[in-house]
Amino acid sequence: MSLGILERAVPFGESMERSKRGIYRIREAAFAFWYRFVMPRVTQVENGAGTLALAAISDGDLDAYLGLRFERVCREWLLSQAIEGRLPLRIDTFGSWWGPDPDRRTTTDVDVVAANTQSKEMLVGECKYRESFDETEAMRELERCAALVRGYEPKSFYLFSKNALSKGTVEKTEGMPEWHLVTVGDLYR
Numbered sequence: 001m002s003l004g005i006l007e008r009a010v011p012f013g014e015s016m017e018r019s020k021r022g023i024y025r026i027r028e029a030a031f032a033f034w035y036r037f038v039m040p041r042v043t044q045v046e047n048g049a050g051t052l053a054l055a056a057i058s059d060g061d062l063d064a065y066l067g068l069r070f071e072r073v074c075r076e077w078l079l080s081q082a083i084e085g086r087l088p089l090r091i092d093t094f095g096s097w098w099g100p101d102p103d104r105r106t107t108t109d110v111d112v113v114a115a116n117t118q119s120k121e122m123l124v125g126e127c128k129y130r131e132s133f134d135e136t137e138a139m140r141e142l143e144r145c146a147a148l149v150r151g152y153e154p155k156s157f158y159l160f161s162k163n164a165l166s167k168g169t170v171e172k173t174e175g176m177p178e179w180h181l182v183t184v185g186d187l188y189r
Contacts, residue, residue, distance in 0.1 A: 004028060005028045005031050006025070006026060006027060007024070008023070008024050009022065009023055009025060009095070009096070010023075010095075011095075011096070011097045011098050011099055012093075012097040012110070012113040012115075013097065013113075013149065013150065013151055021099070029069060032069075033065070036065055037057055037065070038053075041053035063129060063130065067128075067129040070127050070129040070160070070162070071096065071111045071112065071127045074112050074125060074182070074187070075094055075095075075096070075112050077187045078091070078094065078112060078114050079094055082094075082114065087114070087123065088155065089114070089116055089119075089121050089123055089155055090116050090119075091114045091116060092115070092116055092117055093116075093117055094112075094113070094114045095113050096111055096112060096113060097110040097148075097149050101145070101148060108145050108148065109145070110124050110126070110142070110145050110146060110148075110149060111126055111127040111160075112124065112125030112126075112127065112158065112160070113125075115152050120153060121152065121153050122146075122149065122152040122154055123154070123155060123156035123157070124145075124146040124149070124154055124156075124157055124158070125157070126138050126139075126158070126159055126160065127160040128159070128160065128161050129162045130162060131163065133161075135159070135165055135166060135168075135169040136169070136172075139169075139179070142157055142159070155178065156178050156179075157178055157180070158179075158180045158181075158182055159180070159181050159182070160182045160183075161182070161183050162183070162184055163183065163184075164183055165183070169181065
């Protein structure tokens, strides 16, 4: 962990030292890619059948991997926006949250959480690295899941998307100042 390749993550709002819900994950993108896609097929690659190994990687697997990387980029973007004073809240802590959803009796998550620990206000975000998705349902689900993050009041909602969002979603959020729509292109402006 001292090399920055691995990291221990805990759900937003929990103590890094005391949380029993911590997970370890590969932080460094090149290592994450290697262990996810190359290592399981290393014999094929070493035998000169790299194109066959590549063909065995489904678009769904690649999108799932890129979706996790996209969540990290979105959190980093929010951090840079906070440093520049461009967020609707003064933020002093960042992360993601996962935990029980008592209504659905399952585990759920919020991809991005950023909060002010003094005012107990937070902004939450959903990151969608897909060609298309039900935007209205993603917004509704983010609002519902934000209420599961204990101890903080959701004040702003961010929907991060790989592609431009529909005209209908853009128009709908124009009258909703608490909603912010961000595409990959916006992250690099």
